[in-house]
Amino acid sequence: MSVLLVGITVFVLAAFVGFEIISKVPPTLHTPLMSGANAISGITIIGAIAAAGLGASPLAQILGFLAVVTATINVVGGFLVTDRMLEMFKSRRDRDRDSK
Amino acid sequence: MTEVLYLGAAVAFIVGLKQLGGPRTARNGNRIAALGMLVAIAVTLVAEDIINWGTLAAGLAVGAGLGAWFALRVQMTSMPQMVAAFNGFGGIASALVAAVAVVEVGLADQAPETVVTLLISTVIGALTFTGSFVAFGKLQGILPGRPLVFPGQKIVNSALAVGLVGVAIWAAISGDTAGYWAVGAIALVIGVMAVIPIGGADMPVVISLLNSFSGLAAAAAGFAIESNALIIGGALVGAAGLILTIQMTAAMNRSLANVLFAGFGSDGSTVAGTMSDKPVTRATPDDVAIALAYAESVMIVPGYGLAVAQAQHAVRELADSLEEMEIDVHYAIHPVAGRMPGHMNVLLAEADVAYEQLLDLEQADPQFANTDVVLILGANDVVNPSARDDPDSPIYGMPILNVDRAAKVIVLKRSLSPGFAGIDNPLFYDQKTLMFFTDAKAGLEETQSALKHL
Numbered sequence A: 001m002s003v004l005l006v007g008i009t010v011f012v013l014a015a016f017v018g019f020e021i022i023s024k025v026p027p028t029l030h031t032p033l034m035s036g037a038n039a040i041s042g043i044t045i046i047g048a049i050a051a052a053g054l055g056a057s058p059l060a061q062i063l064g065f066l067a068v069v070t071a072t073i074n075v076v077g078g079f080l081v082t083d084r085m086l087e088m089f090k091s092r093r094d095r096d097r098d099s100k
Numbered sequence B: 001m002t003e004v005l006y007l008g009a010a011v012a013f014i015v016g017l018k019q020l021g022g023p024r025t026a027r028n029g030n031r032i033a034a035l036g037m038l039v040a041i042a043v044t045l046v047a048e049d050i051i052n053w054g055t056l057a058a059g060l061a062v063g064a065g066l067g068a069w070f071a072l073r074v075q076m077t078s079m080p081q082m083v084a085a086f087n088g089f090g091g092i093a094s095a096l097v098a099a100v101a102v103v104e105v106g107l108a109d110q111a112p113e114t115v116v117t118l119l120i121s122t123v124i125g126a127l128t129f130t131g132s133f134v135a136f137g138k139l140q141g142i143l144p145g146r147p148l149v150f151p152g153q154k155i156v157n158s159a160l161a162v163g164l165v166g167v168a169i170w171a172a173i174s175g176d177t178a179g180y181w182a183v184g185a186i187a188l189v190i191g192v193m194a195v196i197p198i199g200g201a202d203m204p205v206v207i208s209l210l211n212s213f214s215g216l217a218a219a220a221a222g223f224a225i226e227s228n229a230l231i232i233g234g235a236l237v238g239a240a241g242l243i244l245t246i247q248m249t250a251a252m253n254r255s256l257a258n259v260l261f262a263g264f265g266s267d268g269s270t271v272a273g274t275m276s277d278k279p280v281t282r283a284t285p286d287d288v289a290i291a292l293a294y295a296e297s298v299m300i301v302p303g304y305g306l307a308v309a310q311a312q313h314a315v316r317e318l319a320d321s322l323e324e325m326e327i328d329v330h331y332a333i334h335p336v337a338g339r340m341p342g343h344m345n346v347l348l349a350e351a352d353v354a355y356e357q358l359l360d361l362e363q364a365d366p367q368f369a370n371t372d373v374v375l376i377l378g379a380n381d382v383v384n385p386s387a388r389d390d391p392d393s394p395i396y397g398m399p400i401l402n403v404d405r406a407a408k409v410i411v412l413k414r415s416l417s418p419g420f421a422g423i424d425n426p427l428f429y430d431q432k433t434l435m436f437f438t439d440a441k442a443g444l445e446e447t448q449s450a451l452k453h454l
Helices: A003-022 A027-054 A058-088 A092-099 B002-019 B026-047 B053-073 B076-105 B112-140 B153-174 B177-195 B200-224 B228-252 B256-261 B285-293 B304-308 B312-324 B343-350 B361-370 B440-452
Strands: B297-302 B328-333 B358-360 B373-377 B408-413 B433-437
Touching: A003 B002, A003 B200, A003 B228, A027 A058, A027 B002, A027 B026, A027 B053, A027 B076, A027 B200, A027 B228, A027 B343, A027 B358, A058 B026, A058 B053, A058 B076, A058 B343, B002 B026, B002 B228, B053 B076, B076 B112, B076 B177, B076 B200, B076 B343, B112 B153, B112 B177, B112 B200, B153 B177, B200 B228, B200 B256, B228 B256, B285 B373, B285 B408, B285 B433, B285 B440, B297 B312, B297 B343, B297 B361, B304 B312, B304 B343, B304 B440, B312 B328, B312 B343, B312 B440, B328 B343, B328 B361, B343 B358, B358 B361, B408 B440
Parallel strands: B297 B328, B297 B373, B328 B358, B373 B408, B408 B433
Antiparallel strands: none
């Protein structure tokens, strides 16, 4: 099987997995879900690392550097802000326990 | 071994996303996904024969510092623009990954399918970048939130789209990198042009769609550099964003095409001047406090006005006082209340409202008939009965919270001015409705003190 065909297979299967697991998320968690998913899209950081780390020409290094910066903002910022939000989501029981 | 670890990271993303779906497991899920990312980064650093350690370390440090700084100081009310900005950064990162491949290898020496995926990654990434930052500007108030439309806009946009495809085909066939850069530049312009005609109230759809695009850009970059981790991560996010996009458009009873291309709310003539001279029943804080105090059940309907006024803590305090009086309090949250999916839920969670009290449209709607008082805080179109009753209304058919089925409705609102959609709301003139013209936060605090003095 060609590399492209393998890639398409992986893509289609992953998209189906995504549809399956996301479609049941309750509306109350939509914002953290979106920002968490957004952080996962920062996986492009591994491409950025290779680009910045291997780039031979100055232009490639500059673009690679920018790719690493923006991807890292996306990854670090995305996961941190999601954690900050989720820390606030409390059930009635948690809330009553905290206030005691 | 490298591939196995990348697969482990992909599994962590899937498990993490799955756990993000439940309130009890969500925080853990986010951490699992973050751990997967850490593994992927570490593997890449070890497996690639990196030469430019200095550049790389500087990039990682700057990015991590900025990302952490943004994430830790952003206010919950500003979460929609924060997510928009992060989508934009993710998009441009994918486009830049493709750009580096083009700079290093050129287009002529790449396999045809690689050229295509490089172009796709660049186009989606670049338009996600500018589109996201236009959305950011609108949400942050730097750009006007209303749709920006001009004569000939559709012709210009069509020309850009045709031009993009034409130049991309030429670049792919000729292998000329100048064509590649032109494609990137056109995509940047398209991102701007696509989002400026979209009104602030439609931002939940736009952000969801850009979220999906940031994933697709990563997946396309994954095809170009032959990385399954990128393809899987990107496909997951693409699917997640698409689901939310579909849910948001369904909640507005509009097609995606209508949201993107209609310039909704731009037509000032639809503002119904016919009803605006009708009398409304004005209420004082005392009136509101009395109505609430004698209720057995109260349903609070928050909207974007709550976020603007930063009134989430004030509403929680009022709700606490009502609960001490043994009044049953719940919150009814429309899917498109606020500026991104789940925006209101995050705000109320910040104010320590337990998530069991937050009802979605399906849960809340049947309860209005048995509710004594509905308290509307800065929401408008999502409670507009003309979406149900008036076939001529631009929002006709949109699922609404049928608050007018409750015994009494209290609306806290700055003025009678219509919402973003520019549509008058017959609810405000209903005999059972009390209008309390005020800033949501100030009004809630006045009501709270009136309640104490009853």
